[in-house]
Amino acid sequence: MTFHAIIVAGGSGQRSGGKKQWMPLGGKPVLRWSIDAFAAADAGEIVVVVPAEDLDQARLVLTDMPVRLATGGTSRAQSVQNGLDALRDIAAMADIVMVHDAARPLLTFELIEALRQRLQTAPAAILALPVTDSLKKADGALIVDAPARTDLWRAQTPQAFRFGDITDAYAAWPADEEATDEAMVADRAGIRVEIVEGAARLQKLTYPEDFKVLEAFMSPTRMRIGQGFDAHRWGPGESVWLCGVEIVHDQTLIGHSDADAGLHALTDALLGAAGLGDIGDHFPPTDPQWKGASSDLFLKHACDLIRNKGGEIVNLDVTLICERPKIKPHREAMCERLAQITGTRLDQVSVKATTTEKMGFTGREEGLAAQAVCLITLP
Incomplete structure (x- = not known):
């Protein structure tokens, strides 16, 4: 089953101390880990979405990689739509497209394949992990509620959809609302999104100390x-x-x-x-x-x-x-x-x-x- 990948690499690095997509992890830039994973899984096309000011750096760093470059937008949702636009000349409406955050570099072939298999029967699927911590809702520093964690999941990426479905869903998304991920956009459009259990190694790079955590996953002892x-x-x-x-x-x-x-x-x-x-x-x-x-x-x-x-x-x-x-x-x-x-x-x-x-x-x-x-x- 043909599938394509969009890797969103538009982070500003305000919390991680720099643009994390270009920082080294295990001997290569963070962004290359996701590209390598999709290439190993035989993705048809890999689109990398970067800020306009990073295009020259992307061409230099990714010169030997099988990718298409697209320019990021002012929001994550706009960046994803730009990535979808970059696929219009190649992707059929029934093709699978997986949207992935470059800040989750430790993607594996097994996780990609699990999503592909789920889309044999489901219209859409995302990787996610069940919530294991107790949840608290606060008003400032005061706890005002403790929602039950039953049936709650932490969304990860990639998130997989039919190209035509997610394109149409974004076209119908209200311009004055912010979408935090593609699953939200698909759900609003009436697309049933199923969960495939993800992995702890797909932790998102947000803070400088997160690099040490991921390096531990890369080098198990x-x-x-x-x-x-x-x-x-x-x-x-x-x-x-x-x-x-x-x-x-x-x-x-x-x-x-x-x-x-x-x-x-x-x-x-x-x-x-x-x-x-x-x-x-x-x-x-x-x-x-x-x-x-x-x-x-x-x-x-x-x-x-x-x-x-x-x-x-x-x-x-x-x-x-x-x-x-x-x-x-x-x-x-x-x-x-x-x-x-x-x-x-x-x-x-x-x-x-x-x-x-x-x-x-x-x-x-x-x-x-x-x-x-x-x-x-x-x-």
Whole structure:
């Protein structure tokens, strides 16, 4: 079924800090996202309506795009009518025309196709989302009513109609009234408009902070859990390194590096969450350069690898398993050191300790063990 698209890109940018249709989003101008979506859906003609003062910029930015340009009017309704006029030489009366706001850039093929399918049986359809918030009517700052949200929907775009129907509906619209969208115009003309459920990603760009919201939709994150375990035996010494803190003790842990079991377990947890192997892959014990190395180097390396992949660390949790030394007096310092090494906040880090009630190698004080769990996000 043949369909055409009109993209209205006439915003003045008073609330968004500039003309949002030309602002970058995900590496390209906002306007191009909608054009690309309609092109991918095989739209017959794509008309882009821009203010007269933006025509030169549009020709420059959209030089390689399959679009027709039309000049915007003094209102959104007039801009849409100008877009319809630009289709008169190509659109048949029974063709579908979809009217879309450039300020809703994250349009998808699936949403366009859902509208096309609905127009197989319906004369008109729009994308919309059900209202989920409680509604209040106010007189200034005073609430005077609380309308029920049942059966209320938030209109989105595209809005789809037969070309002849919406053209005639606009021709009959009173010149002294303002139409907020095409569904209002069609309804006034007696055209039955049906709803196709839209998507949250079609949020409209209105304020500067809205760009961050849409970028989050463009780059969904996956949560990844990692776990690590490490153990070292006790040997002669005067202090021990645990979670980046040196503790005076009558023994030390034996290992190729500084044998900080807490940092080793946490490093393995982070590498595992990111699918990057284990600590031995990155710092093999056979390599002499890591002899006696400070284990905070290993942990920082794991954090850097995750962030280089666009990931973020959500939280870190370490449990030390030993009879001695007592961990509680040093726990706060350990948390502070872990937060410093990993570049996280203190409330994202936890260090705990437990014993095995004299059972096993830790209970016999033959060695110390550590286990760690982490949560990260990756694009």
